[in-house]
Amino acid sequence: MPGLHHILDDTLAGHILSEEEALLLLTTKDQAIFDIAKAADKLRAARCGNAVTYVRNQNINITNCCINACGFCGFRRDPGDADSYFHTDEVIRQKVREARERGVTEICAVSGLHPDFTGDSYTGIIRLLHEEAPEVHIHAANPMEVAYGAKKSGITTRKMLERMQAAGLGSLCGTAAEILSDPVRRVICPGKVDTETWVRIIKEAHSLGIATTATIMYGHVETPADIVSHLKILRDIQEETGGFTEFVPLSFIHYDTPLYRQGAARAGATGREDLLMYAVSRLYLHNIDNIQVSWVKHGIKFAQLALLAGANDIGGTMFEESISKGAGARNTDYLDPAEMDRMVTDIGRRLVRRTTLYKAP
Numbered sequence: 001m002p003g004l005h006h007i008l009d010d011t012l013a014g015h016i017l018s019e020e021e022a023l024l025l026l027t028t029k030d031q032a033i034f035d036i037a038k039a040a041d042k043l044r045a046a047r048c049g050n051a052v053t054y055v056r057n058q059n060i061n062i063t064n065c066c067i068n069a070c071g072f073c074g075f076r077r078d079p080g081d082a083d084s085y086f087h088t089d090e091v092i093r094q095k096v097r098e099a100r101e102r103g104v105t106e107i108c109a110v111s112g113l114h115p116d117f118t119g120d121s122y123t124g125i126i127r128l129l130h131e132e133a134p135e136v137h138i139h140a141a142n143p144m145e146v147a148y149g150a151k152k153s154g155i156t157t158r159k160m161l162e163r164m165q166a167a168g169l170g171s172l173c174g175t176a177a178e179i180l181s182d183p184v185r186r187v188i189c190p191g192k193v194d195t196e197t198w199v200r201i202i203k204e205a206h207s208l209g210i211a212t213t214a215t216i217m218y219g220h221v222e223t224p225a226d227i228v229s230h231l232k233i234l235r236d237i238q239e240e241t242g243g244f245t246e247f248v249p250l251s252f253i254h255y256d257t258p259l260y261r262q263g264a265a266r267a268g269a270t271g272r273e274d275l276l277m278y279a280v281s282r283l284y285l286h287n288i289d290n291i292q293v294s295w296v297k298h299g300i301k302f303a304q305l306a307l308l309a310g311a312n313d314i315g316g317t318m319f320e321e322s323i324s325k326g327a328g329a330r331n332t333d334y335l336d337p338a339e340m341d342r343m344v345t346d347i348g349r350r351l352v353r354r355t356t357l358y359k360a361p
């Protein structure tokens with residue numbers, strides 16, 4: 001295999017990284033990480049230009065009651081727990097009205113797997129959101145929720161997706177991917193859909209014209225090889241369907257999670273791992289244009305550095321974030337575009353508002 005700098009030069013000249021090469025980059029431990037970041041930044045500039053995009057969005061998590069018990073999750077509660085909640089339709093309507101007043105173009109709705117939910121619950125929620133704000137893009141549910149709704153209603157996942165689409169679903173969340181390796185999933189989220197099912201549901205969504213995001217949740221028990229095989233699965237799907245709008249690395253927030261408390265996972269990714277996650281994603285995923293950095297996971301200062309290491313999108317304003325907060329992250333509720341602009345102009349780039357599907361609003 002050629003050396004690291006040859007690989008970077010070749011990639012900038014159009015070479016498609018092999019898995020072996022991606023692994024070499026991902027396991028770099030010295031100053032060369034900055035050379036990798038620099039190459040990723042060049043590729044970002046060539047592919048996406050100077051703009052750093054963001055979306056004006058609001059999260060609405062309908063309930064934190066969940067039948068699953070993923071080890072990395074600090075958000076879930078059992079029904080009856082003192083701090084469990086399940087929003088009524090009226091509360092949801094009120095939140096949508098607030099979202100509209102804030103001028104959002106996207107409502108993002110994912111929730112726990114409530115024991116009483118059926119497929120109709122999911123379509124009902126999407127319909128309610130869509131009726132209350134027909135001009136707002138509904139980015140909702142993930143493959144786990146699609147599988148859960150389908151199972152509870154005795155229908156196929158494809159039918160579930162069709163019903164969600166008919167109810168007003170704009171795009172599907174590519175979360176619940178975590179690490180697409182079943183041995184890892186058995187440790188961190190044994191109750192979740194397996195890799196094959198996640199991939200199948202994503203492809204079904206794409207085949208119906210429902211775009212999705214793509215994610216990875218890293219920094220817990222996975223190895224660099226697991227990360228590379230995850231990226232390969234995503235790259236192969238994109239080659240086949242072209243249905244991913246963006247790739248979002250999600251760094252494990254460990255503080256208030258069972259996995260960390262039980263000593264089963266490391267205390268999140270290191271700075272080196274975070275930086276390389278963005279850079280190698282940019283270099284390896286030649287067919288996914290948008291790499292989003294999550295300021296919710298990293299804070300705005302590291303997010304700025306990730307924008308210099310391959311990322312071109314800074315995600316959403318949020319207005320209400322509960323998932324990372326539940327795991328112990330701080331300051332996750334809202335990021336003012338003025339603050340995004342300060343970080344972006346500080347590195348000579350330009351903040352540009354976008355829609356969920358990366359169009360001009």
Ligand code: SF4
Pocket residue numbers: 066067068069070073074075076111112113144189
């Ligand atoms: S990650 Fe989702 S499915 Fe897993 S326990 Fe948390 S809320 Fe439930």
